[in-house]
Amino acid sequence: MKFRGKIIDVACLNHFTRVVTTISKLTKICVLRLTPDNLFFVLSGKVANGGVSMWCELSQANFFDEYQMEGVSSEDNEICLEVTPENLSRALKTVQNAKAVKLKLTKKHCPCLTIAAELPTLSSISRVVTHDVPVDVIPRRLWHEFKEPSMPDFDVSIYLPPLKTMKNVVDRMKNLSNFLVMEANLNGEMNLKIETDLVSVTTHFKDLGNPPWGDDASQDGGPSQSRDPEDMAQARVDIRKLQQFLMGQQVNPSKAMCNIVHERVVHLILLHEDVSLQYFIPAVA
Amino acid sequence: MNCLLEGNCVKAFGKAIHALSRIGDELWLDPMVKGLALRAVNSAHSAYACFLFSPLFFQQYSLGSVSEQGSGTVKCKLAMKSVLPLFRCLTSIERNVERCQITVGTPSDRVMIQFFCRHGIIKTHNLRFQESEALQAVFASHLCPNVLKAPARLLGDMVMHFPVCQEEITLSVTPERVSLRNYYEEGNDRKKTMCTEMSLHPDEFNYFQVGVESDITFCLKELRGLLSFAESHCLPVSVHFAAAGKPVCFSVEDMVLEASVVLATLMDSESRIPSQHTQPPAPTTPRRADAAVVPLGSCEADSRVPQGVVTMMELIPSSQGSPILNPPTQMLLESHFDDPNGPRSHDEACVSVASTPASSTICSLLFRAVSSEQDGVCVAQLPVLACYSDEEEDMEEDYPGSPSL
Numbered sequence: 116m117k118f119r120g121k122i123i124d125v126a127c128l129n130h131f132t133r134v135v136t137t138i139s140k141l142t143k144i145c146v147l148r149l150t151p152d153n154l155f156f157v158l159s160g161k162v163a164n165g166g167v168s169m170w171c172e173l174s175q176a177n178f179f180d181e182y183q184m185e186g187v188s189s190e191d192n193e194i195c196l197e198v199t200p201e202n203l204s205r206a207l208k209t210v211q212n213a214k215a216v217k218l219k220l221t222k223k224h225c226p227c228l229t230i231a232a233e234l235p236t237l238s239s240i241s242r243v244v245t246h247d248v249p250v251d252v253i254p255r256r257l258w259h260e261f262k263e264p265s266m267p268d269f270d271v272s273i274y275l276p277p278l279k280t281m282k283n284v285v286d287r288m289k290n291l292s293n294f295l296v297m298e299a300n301l302n303g304e305m306n307l308k309i310e311t312d313l314v315s316v317t318t319h320f321k322d323l324g325n326p327p328w329g330d331d332a333s334q335d336g337g338p339s340q341s342r343d344p345e346d347m348a349q350a351r352v353d354i355r356k357l358q359q360f361l362m363g364q365q366v367n368p369s370k371a372m373c374n375i376v377h378e379r380v381v382h383l384i385l386l387h388e389d390v391s392l393q394y395f396i397p398a399v400a
Numbered sequence: 401m402n403c404l405l406e407g408n409c410v411k412a413f414g415k416a417i418h419a420l421s422r423i424g425d426e427l428w429l430d431p432m433v434k435g436l437a438l439r440a441v442n443s444a445h446s447a448y449a450c451f452l453f454s455p456l457f458f459q460q461y462s463l464g465s466v467s468e469q470g471s472g473t474v475k476c477k478l479a480m481k482s483v484l485p486l487f488r489c490l491t492s493i494e495r496n497v498e499r500c501q502i503t504v505g506t507p508s509d510r511v512m513i514q515f516f517c518r519h520g521i522i523k524t525h526n527l528r529f530q531e532s533e534a535l536q537a538v539f540a541s542h543l544c545p546n547v548l549k550a551p552a553r554l555l556g557d558m559v560m561h562f563p564v565c566q567e568e569i570t571l572s573v574t575p576e577r578v579s580l581r582n583y584y585e586e587g588n589d590r591k592k593t594m595c596t597e598m599s600l601h602p603d604e605f606n607y608f609q610v611g612v613e614s615d616i617t618f619c620l621k622e623l624r625g626l627l628s629f630a631e632s633h634c635l636p637v638s639v640h641f642a643a644a645g646k647p648v649c650f651s652v653e654d655m656v657l658e659a660s661v662v663l664a665t666l667m668d669s670e671s672r673i674p675s676q677h678t679q680p681p682a683p684t685t686p687r688r689a690d691a692a693v694v695p696l697g698s699c700e701a702d703s704r705v706p707q708g709v710v711t712m713m714e715l716i717p718s719s720q721g722s723p724i725l726n727p728p729t730q731m732l733l734e735s736h737f738d739d740p741n742g743p744r745s746h747d748e749a750c751v752s753v754a755s756t757p758a759s760s761t762i763c764s765l766l767f768r769a770v771s772s773e774q775d776g777v778c779v780a781q782l783p784v785l786a787c788y789s790d791e792e793e794d795m796e797e798d799y800p801g802s803p804s805l
Contacts, residue, residue, distance in 0.1 A: 209560055209561045224595075227595075237604070242601075242604070243598065244598040245597050245598070246595070247595040247596070248594050249592060249593070
């Protein structure tokens with residue numbers, strides 16, 4: 116098992132740091148899956164983390180100037196590590212002005228992801244910083260838990276309004292309730308609602324647009340055929356999970372979408388050039 | 401005592417108070433002929449900081465007449481939590497405060513801090529104080545075999561890599577390399593903590609002198625205040641230290657102010673003591689008071705007892721038996737070491753309960769009280785029992801706030 120990568124470009128380093136920081140805001144611990152072409156940050160929906168799951172996919176070629184890896188075996192050419200993204204993020208943040216940053220899997224007092232940076236100085240000799248982030252190597256028998264989640268058979272898919280606007284709304288709603296109802300229809304309308312004994316608040320968004328998915332993507336052979344465009348699909352979610360997602364955003368996504376499976380799950384997707392982030396929040400009764 | 405500060409000086413003064421607040425809960429205001437000293441000591445007595453503002457720093461500085469007050473000026477101990485809020489927001493001080501007047505009045509028994517702000521607003525704060533002798537760390541920086549001097553920026557860049565919650569860091573020096581890494585106690589869940597290490601070439605320092613290769617571990621939190629003070633004033637910071645277990649001093653100097661932080665360092669684990677045996681200053685320096693009881697040179701490399709412990713166990717009885725000691729005014733705190741058979745029980749009595757678990761393994765610093773403004777004269781007559789430096793004269797010339805460079 117070997118892994119070694121090198122980032123030289125400042126923009127790449129900065130982008131990578133922002134992705135990792137975003138992940139660190141979403142979860143304390145996640146799995147970093149390394150394959151010859153991609154890096155994945157994965158959180159599988161366990162009860163312990165509130166049933167939330169996450170899937171973030173990066174193409175290594177867009178970040179790394181050098182990237183070498185050797186998986187567990189030639190047929191399973193992958194490495195799965197449990198990491199604390201906050202440690203990674205903190206380490207990366209302190210080396211933003213580095214001339215070069217190396218990431219490698221090392222065996223120190225425990226398995227570590229070592230971030231070694233060469234920092235510029237006034238003199239000709241550069242300064243070296245190493246951060247050893249402890250990781251747990253995940254044995255192959257557990258890998259099946261960290262496969263890409265299949266796209267749920269959603270009822271409605273909709274583009275999200277600007278995340279900042281949504282965050283402002285959700286932040287205020289959080290003061291009133293612990294749960295939020297997200298509902299949307301195929302007419303480009305989305306509502307964020309809270310309902311308590313004392314107060315009901317709804318924020319309406321319209322003309323958001325519905326992403327064109329292939330017919331195989333959704334229930335009953337395509338939403339446009341069988342579904343009334345005015346008909347709302349809704350899911351009641353833990354408002355903190357949604358807030359966490361909106362709060363942590365460091366990457367400015369070019370596309371932000373939301374798929375709702377009626378009363379089952381909210382599936383949020385952010386696309387930004389080479390990075391995709393999917394986040395699943397289960398609905399509660 | 402009466403002094404007046406203007407404009408930017410108020411901000412610098414406030415910044416100094418911020419730095420001192422990192423150390424302890426109490427602030428000593430010590431007006432002297434050579435300037436106004438602000439001091440703080442932490443509860444475990446493992447960290448000490450002193451800022452000395454020379455009379456030139458002030459627009460106006462007067463001690464008041466000595467005859468009037470008998471034995472010179474009043475030394476006041478203030479609660480940090482009552483002083484800090486006055487200087488909490490330095491940007492608003494910078495914007496609004498034109499002048500600041502500090503008066504230690506004998507008739508009122510108060511420290512009065514007055515801010516003369518824009519639009520003719522005057523804010524007056526009267527703080528009650530306790531008259532108390534300020535502790536001073538005994539530290540002879542000129543005897544340290546290792547001296548580093550670097551712009552504050554460099555040190556700031558070094559500690560930046562460590563998280564704010566990082567308690568202690570280890571500084572290692574060899575003639576070729578300076579390195580800094582985070583320190584974790586054994587048994588702590590080491591597996592889950594991130595280890596950071598950075599190394600620098602000696603060329604990056606303005607001055608680099610390594611007489612003894614050493615690894616010292618000290619508290620980073622208590623140092624950050626001084627570093628940020630130095631960084632905001634672009635002052636170079638000098639670091640004086642010897643081997644592990646001996647204090648380390650960080651100091652800055654300017655035309656009008658001197659500041660230093662003295663931190664205790666962690667004793668080395670016993671296994672490493674023999675390699676630390678080459679500490680030149682202690683065995684070679686002549687000792688006046690303690691020469692008979694401190695057989696420093698007799699400790700061989702094969703001895704099972706660490707050298708430092710021998711020293712301290714010999715010293716403690718002598719300090720306790722000293723007839724000159726008068727606990728309320730003169731505190732001589734012995735170092736305590738991680739030795740179960742050693743002076744443990746004694747230490748627990750003198751170290752405050754508030755000490756953190758980490759600091760309990762750190763040796764206390766050695767303190768003496770300043771009993772008058774001409775402190776040198778007085779202290780010279782006191783045998784400094786647990787002394788780290790050599791002769792008393794050196795210490796008297798060597799005011800701890802101003803390590804000779």
